Amino acid sequence: MSQTILQIEQHARRMRREVIRMIALAGSGHPASSLGLCDVFATLYFEVLRYNPRRADDPERDILVLSAGHAVPAQYAALAEAGLIPEAELATLRQFGSRLQGHPEREKLAWLETTSGPLGSGLSEAAGMAWAIDKKRFVYCIMGDGELDEGNIWEGAMFASKYSLGNLIGIVDRNGIQLDGDTENIMPLEDLRAKWEAFGWQVLEIDGNNVQSFIEACAAARAETERPSLILAHTVPGKGVSFMENDYRWHGQAPDEAQVRKALEGLK
Numbered sequence: 001m002s003q004t005i006l007q008i009e010q011h012a013r014r015m016r017r018e019v020i021r022m023i024a025l026a027g028s029g030h031p032a033s034s035l036g037l038c039d040v041f042a043t044l045y046f047e048v049l050r051y052n053p054r055r056a057d058d059p060e061r062d063i064l065v066l067s068a069g070h071a072v073p074a075q076y077a078a079l080a081e082a083g084l085i086p087e088a089e090l091a092t093l094r095q096f097g098s099r100l101q102g103h104p105e106r107e108k109l110a111w112l113e114t115t116s117g118p119l120g121s122g123l124s125e126a127a128g129m130a131w132a133i134d135k136k137r138f139v140y141c142i143m144g145d146g147e148l149d150e151g152n153i154w155e156g157a158m159f160a161s162k163y164s165l166g167n168l169i170g171i172v173d174r175n176g177i178q179l180d181g182d183t184e185n186i187m188p189l190e191d192l193r194a195k196w197e198a199f200g201w202q203v204l205e206i207d208g209n210n211v212q213s214f215i216e217a218c219a220a221a222r223a224e225t226e227r228p229s230l231i232l233a234h235t236v237p238g239k240g241v242s243f244m245e246n247d248y249r250w251h252g253q254a255p256d257e258a259q260v261r262k263a264l265e266g267l268k
């Protein structure tokens, strides 16, 4: 499904509106990283991932693991935008019995590859998949930057390097915030590039809100067949909603009615 950059940007913009609406309706959720990741998710579903829209379990599909499960509203919005789930279903976010839980539940929705929410396990799961499957298939794994405080991430990083998993592509949402503060205050991560390189990964550092850059980084990652690749994607948390941008207090808080109006006005 090849689209122009402009079309992908338009998908991302519509997805941001849906993210705001669905989190407001649910009355809880995580707007900052969900908004920040809309460009990444739109680009994945409209350009990067190889999948069969008629068959979620296509054995040749690429795999997307959302390790930072709390950002899943962006993925639900992408699934709806790509026509893989009904748009009306977005309104069921976080409702009892809904397929769209506040964190991804694989057993409920076939388009999700893993169940996540507890941070830190996704990279190990993704690495295991990349190790086990045909190397022509790629496994993409999205992690939060605060999530990197979890030791298990680095165990997965070592495993991927040991087994030369060139078909594993990690994406770190480097938005600078975590639950209750800025990452560099809570647990300094820098020099993050040097850390991943020291673990044997190719590192591609980009503006994660730039569709073109992300497409190019994914291509460079796929071209590296001997090492796993890490896309260090600098994103703006709350991207597109002026009063949410770069403010950790929007990590996990739903907007009220007036805030929704203001947000949607800015996202026209």
Ligand SMILES: Cc1ncc(C[n+]2csc(CCOP(=O)(O)OP(=O)(O)O)c2C)c(N)n1
Pocket (backbone or CB within 6 Å): 030, 032, 033, 034, 068, 070, 117, 118, 119, 120, 143, 144, 145, 146, 147, 148, 175, 177, 178, 179, 237, 251
């Ligand atoms: C094992 C575990 N510990 C704590 C949490 C609670 N938690 C959810 S999101 C989050 C912050 C993670 O930071 P980051 O990955 O940077 O996400 P962002 O704030 O950018 O959305 C925390 C601590 C969790 N989900 N899992």
Ligand SMILES: [Mg+2]
Pocket (backbone or CB within 6 Å): 033, 144, 145, 146, 147, 173, 174, 175, 176, 177, 178
């Ligand atoms: Mg973060």
